[in-house]
Every structure is written in structure tokens, then in C-alpha cells.
Amino acid sequence: RKEVEQDPGPFNVPEGATVAFNCTYSNSASQSFFWYRQDCRKEPKLLMSVYSSGNEDGRFTAQLNRASQYISLLIRDSKLSDSATYLCVVNGGGSYIPTFGRGTSLIVHP
């Protein structure tokens, strides 16, 4: 079983749609969680950290469920510019090496 798993997609949604991604992790001792966005041929960029209490940044909401060992990312009112690959990253739990999911591809069409 992979340490961090994501549905690779692609998720193909119309503008204005709400889309949600999930990411599961296997190490129950993991301490920190992040969502990154990677555009084609570019480096990953931090989208948001994920906290147990959940956090929201504009149209983006991230949630952490420690009991079930998954994190989620919700994007409301999708824009064309949201099209990218979204990477789930988990850190800690006995290792200082961050573990990346393989990414979920999102395509927002007109």
C-alpha cells in the first residue's frame, strides 16, 4: 500500500462547479499535511496547509480527518485557471522526508 494515495483523475468539470479531492495516508503518526498545486512544466507551489480544525482560503477549503487518515480539498466555483495537478503532501511521523501523493489532475472547461 502506498503511503499517500490520491485518485489521479482527471477530474473534468465545467466552470463554476464544486470539486473535491481526497487523499489518504498510511502513517497514523504523521504530523503535518499540505496541498500543493503543480501547473504543467512548473514546480509545485504551496496551496495551503491542512489543520485538524479545517481551514479555508477563498474558494478553497481543506479538511483533515485523523481518525480516518485522510485529507480533503474542496474547490468551489471552479475557474479555468484552477486547471492543474493537485498534490497531497504528508510529513512527520518518524520521518523528516515529506511524502507526496502522485497528484490529482483537474481540468476546468468553459
Next chain:
Amino acid sequence: GAVVSQHPSWVICKSGTSVKIECRSLDFQATTMFWYRQFPKQSLMLMATSNEGSKATYEQGVEKDKFLINHASLTLSTLTVTSAHPEDSSFYICSGGLGLGGQETQYFGPGTRLLVL
């Protein structure tokens, strides 16, 4: 957020030459930096963990004699691809961690695109 730079941004070289890539954390100190490689339409693959003042830790299957890593200071790590071959052509990305150990937020350099002819 923290800024990481990489130089050069792209390289074209002949087979057999060595290529050096620099990764710098511009506004923070990174005890640990990571080097990744990404082939087209594939996910990031961790190559090695670069530790300031000590030897790098390589992932399984990554040749340490081919990919030389030096982390001379808290703001600079270098990756040298020795005797590059066409199969080494890829997108190389570094990252530096900011924050407490095990809870660091990774900030990525813009990447270096290597093409070996």
C-alpha cells in the same frame, strides 16, 4: 512565502558532459534540501536528501556517483549530473524546508530542465 531559486533554468548539453545545478534558499536557511526528478506526465520522484555539512542520503535506485550532491551551506545545495546521457534528460527540482523538523513546509525551486543530446 519562502523563496527558493535554481540555476540554470534549462540546460542543453552533449552526452558525456557534466552538468551542475544550484539550489538556493534566498530568505531562509534550510538544514535539509531535497532533490527531485520528474519525467513528462509523471509524478515527482525523490532522488536524495541533502543535509548541510554531511553526505546526502540517496533513494533506492539513484546512483550516488552519478548524481553528486553537495550541501555546503544552509542556503546552497548543488546537484551535479556526471557524464550525462540522454536518459538523464528530465526536469530536476529542489526544495527547502521551513519550520520545525518533521513539520516543515517545503518550498520548491522553479526547476531545471535538462536535455542531453
